[in-house]
Amino acid sequence: MGIEGIGASVVRKEDRRFITGKGRYVDDIKIIGMTYAHFVRSPHAHAKIKSIDVEAAKAMPGVVDVLTGQQIVDDKVGNLICGWAIHSKDGSAMKMGAWPAMAPETVRFVGQAVAVVIAESKNLARDAAEAVVVDYEELPAAADIKAAIAPGAPQLHPEAPGNIVYDWEIGDQKAVDEAFGKAANVVSFELTNNRLVPNAMEPRAAIADYDSAEEHFTLYTTSQNPHVARLVLSAFYNIAPEHKLRVVAPDVGGGFGSKIFIYPEEMVALWASKKVGRAVKWTGDRSEAFLTDAHGRDHVSKAELAFDKDNKMLALRVTTHANFGAYMSLFSSSVPTYLYATLLSGQYNIPAIYTEVIGVYTNTTPVDAYRGAGRPEACYLLERLVETAARQLKVDPAELRRKNFITQFPHQTPVIMAYDIGDFNASLDAALKAADYAGFPARKAKAKAEGKLRGLGFSCYIEACGIAPSKAVGSLGAGVGLWESAEVRVNPVGTIEILTGSHSHGQGHETTFAQLVADRLGIPINQVSIVHGDTDKVQFGMGTYGSRSAAVGMSAIFKAMEKVEAKAKKIAAHQLEASEGDIVIENGEFKVTGTDKSIALPMVALAAYTAHNLPDGMEPGLKESAFYDPTNFTFPAGSYICELEVDPGTGKTSFVSFVAVDDFGRLINPMIVEGQVHGGLVQGIGQALLENAIYDDTGQLVTASFMDYAMPRADDVPSFKVSHTETLCPGNPLGVKGCGEAGAIGASAAVINAITDAIGNNKLEMPATPDRVWHAIHAA
Amino acid sequence: MSKISMTVNGKAVTAEVEDRTLLVHLLRDHLNLTGTHVGCDTSQCGACIVHIDGRAVKSCTTLVGQANGANITTIEGISKGDELHPMQAAFRDNHGLQCGYCTPGMIMSAIDIVHRHGGDLDEETVRQELEGNICRCTGYHNIVKSVLDAASRMKVAQAAE
Missing domain, CATH: 3.30.365.10 (Aldehyde oxidase/xanthine dehydrogenase, molybdopterin binding domain)
Structure with a gap:
């Protein structure tokens, strides 16, 4: 391999600029004559705009212009699109309402832009935005799934009766029903996958620079996929033809999915730059990030798993309601369908699976892909079910998993995916050893003697990465090749x-x-x-x-x-x-x-x-x-084991150890791979213990700052025991599978399984805050 | 408008700024020292940390006036020419950064931690001391490693002096 070749933990070439302050992020860029944008945003979750008075703002010092939603409609800038067409089980196309870049008539979530001030400085733009008077007629809001699907619920879009975007299904319902009919045991429960805010540390930003002589735009933006941004801005939003639009994504401070999408702010910056004849910079602040970056997760599911008398899995039945927020974001429709339901077989040989997914509009921030995107939701659901089954059937959770592992490859699941290769026993064995599973009962007893509740939880995840053969995703409704x-x-x-x-x-x-x-x-x-x-x-x-x-x-x-x-x-x-x-x-x-x-x-x-x-x-x-063009998805998989202690007096959780054994195929740079795992694990642990985007009944996001939304901090999380097993991916020339999302996919189930093991009560939702854990202990 | 003067990375600086100008904006917008970042509006994330008279301070909640006459050091001011500060080198060698956005604040905070604790740092102390710095990429594992590594490098360097 050579000292710098494949498999070598080479220190990163890019680090020097970041550790010396020479990184170049969008907000670091200045253009001569640049103006600054500040958006006027809706304080209401659902309201009609009766009028917008911009005259006082226009008269403020340093104001170049104030532009409104009606102007962007009048200028025929296109509405935001959703790029993956999903059909309901009755064959009908998904039902979508229009999403203009700034709302001309109706606002549907707190933070939706209605106008923008362009001024000579950030502060002057902010001052003038305060002077824009918007007269709203408040409407009742549907702030969560339950409220949105209740009879008589406020309706968000006339195109989507009952606030239902689609009612989609996958799998063989008849086969599943038959399998449940002959099951010896059935394990079932309901669970919520809590809504998260991605919170890349660099807030989104955009600088648009229109050159009137060349009729050419340059956009500097915080994007994970600048060409896709150019394509969408050009083909759907009528900003400019592709050859007249340059998109630059320089150093970008984290994405985690949230910077895939093309957002209203960069569209408005481009449009405004041409209108005012100068470059326009917008830099989001953290409050705007909370209110307008696409959120993640937010599922409510019912799940049942059927076993035969030998504890072999027979069938899985799942119904999931997925919250899409107020508008369909760019790839949102694919997340709870082809990125979620297709992974519900997990590492197990489950002969029959049937899943129904109902996508729901609510008066909240749009929801789309966030690190893992559908796969964390699938893993969390299945791994909690399997752990619950082990307890109900009174068998060892590792052995129940082992008994049902897929061991022959390739393996065709009942939900589209054809796993190409893996060795689930190898990663489980390695994890058991690293976690000293054999010594756990003694450690648990010792902890008990010290007044602590000790628990151990597993999560054996699989994910589908690479995303994906273009022909395959095209046949499933994707608007692009991958x-x-x-x-x-x-x-x-x-x-x-x-x-x-x-x-x-x-x-x-x-x-x-x-x-x-x-x-x-x-x-x-x-x-x-x-x-x-x-x-x-x-x-x-x-x-x-x-x-x-x-x-x-x-x-x-x-x-x-x-x-x-x-x-x-x-x-x-x-x-x-x-x-x-x-x-x-x-x-x-x-x-x-x-x-x-x-x-x-x-x-x-x-x-x-x-x-x-x-x-x-x-x-x-x-x-x-x-x-x-890949020939298949890749299938990274692994086993995570979390051991922790709960203080029964306070409900506080403390980590004892966290073992992660992943099979990513060939590793290019093990140091970087492990860094990706660490980061993913903490996002999964954050979901399990800390993070929760909470809306009140009126649709106000009450966790819209780092003071209210509990981001994982250094003293919330442990150091990790990370190792690898290796089956080389046969689908690509390097034998690699991908490592970016695994931690975020697998971690949360391991943590919750460990806590529920410790406290002896399985009724626990994420985030498992001390308050929730304490109540669960006392309800047990 | 107020006239302020201070020393930034060893150079005398004077500027006339709005009274409400925050130190971070003076550094970024007026002095073009864009290594100091803004990650939140609430003094929580620490991406904006600089040293004011040798102490780690969040520059996003410091008015320029509060730093008038002070000696400011930013991420751009800690290496000696091409020679990295031991904390910078430790972050690179231990993969203590990914996207790099929180990194300047982490490094400035970590230097202050080591100064205050000397070389006598353990993992638990480092984790508690980093409470005011949020990183979304690394899961902190390698940041903690970096700080502990730098602490011993700085101890060795100090002993050699």
Whole structure:
């Protein structure tokens, strides 16, 4: 592998700029003559706009203009779109109401923009926004799923009667009913998957700069997928044709899904820039992030799992209501359907599964993909069911899982997914060992003697990543293909630029992608630059989400590298007067195998560009591109074991240990992979113990700041015992599966299973705050 | 408007700013020191931490006037030329950062923690002391490692002086 190749824990190339304060995020960018935008937002969850008076605001010092929702409609800027068409079980298309970038007539969630002030400074824009007078007629609001589907509930959109977006199903209902009919045991319960706010540390921001001479826009924005942003802004919002719109996503301070979507603010900034004839910058503050970044999760489910007399799983039946908020965000429709219900087989051989998902509008912030996106909800539901079953059936939870594990691959589940490879026993065995499972009863007894309740919980997760074969997702309703692109440019002096459609916002692509090149050519990673995040530099690409950058993005680089190497070998063979088949690449040199003849990469590159002596008919240059479309999802899987103690006097939970054993296939950079796991685990633990987006009955988000929404802090979480097992993914050339979301998918069930084990009461919802745990102890 | 003067990263600075200007905005917007970040509106996240007269302070809730005459150090001011501060090096070597947004505040906070505790730090103390800094990427595991590593590096460096 070489010291910087695949498998080496190389320190990150990009770190120097971040640790010295030289990172370049959107808000760090200034453009001469730039103005500042501040949005006027609805304080009501549901209201008619009777009038907007902007005159006083326009007269305020430093105000350039004040623009309203009606103007954006009049200018024929398109409504926001949802890019994945889902059909209800009756065959009807999902029912969606229009989502204008600023509301002209009706507001449907607190924080929805109704007007924007453009001014000479941030403070002046904020001052003037206070002077915009909006006269609202308040309407009753439906603040949660229960309220939205109740008879007589306030209706959000006339297009969606009963606030139902769709009523979707998957699986064989008849087979499931029959299996339940002959079950020896059935385990069932209802559970909520709490709503979360992604809270990337960098708030969203946008700078739009319109060049009237060229009729060209530049948008700097906090995006995980700048080309998708350009495509959507161009094709659906009528901002500008693609060749007249450059989208740049520079350093981006975390995404976790929330920066996939194209939001109203960047649309308004672009439109306003043309209107006022100057660059417009908007930088969200944290309150705006809470109110307007797409939220995550928010499911209410009923689930039943049927077993035969030997404790083998027979069938699973699930009904889930998914809260979409007030509008359908870009990929929201796919999250509780194809990213959730298709993973409900987990690691288990379940012959029949039937799931019904009802998508519901509420007067809340739109909900979309957040780290894991559907898969955490599936894992949490299934792993709590299995743990509950073990207790009900009075069998060891590890053994019940083992008994039902899928052991033969490929495995076709009853819910679309065809698992290609895995070894679930291997990861469970490794986790049991790392957690010293055998010693747990003694530790529990000792804790009891000390007045503490000790519990241990499992979570054996599987996820589907890479996302995904374009033809497959197209047949399921996706509006886009989900391949990735890459270009490899060998410069005339032999240094290399990799242009990738993937986008790094913390994942370390500048290092790991360079490691692939170093591995193949035997050159140092400092000879390789990774270029991403600029539609003017990089060919069309799909961006980063769904743990796809290694499995799909690097596979595209791999393909382009193969093409470059093939051409370089031809050139080397020609220069060395050898046969092309005898050329091997080692330590940056092209060698004639079995001889001492060689030519260094820079000389091959130079030959390609001088073109003085190339094989007959060969084009000059050394640059190739590739598009890689995955053949299947990848299936990272693993076993997590959480051991913790609960103080029965206070309900407070303290971690004893947290073991994570993951199978991500081949690891490119184990240090970075482990960092991804740590971060994911804490987001899962945050959901389990701390985080909760709470709306009151009127639709006010009462947890809209870091003072009210409990973000995990350093002293809330433990250090982790992270290790790996390895089955190489057969679906891509690198054998990689993806590691970005696993922690967030698997952790929450392990934590709750441990707490419920400790307190002896299974009736516990997330977040398991001390208050809830204390009440659960005393209700038991 | 008020005229203020202070020392920032060893250089004398004077500026005329609105009285309501926050220190973080002076640094970012007037002095172009964009390494100091704003992550929240409520003094919770610590992305904005700088040193004022050697102590870690949240610059998003400090009015410029409060720092008038003070000696300010930001993330841009802690390395000696190309030589990284031991805390910066420890964050890099232990993968103590991912997206990098919270990192300047983390590093400035961590330096202050080590100064206050000397090299006598343990994991629990570091975790408690980092209460005022939020990171969404790393899960803190490698940040804690970085701070402990830097503490011993700084102890060694101090002993050598």
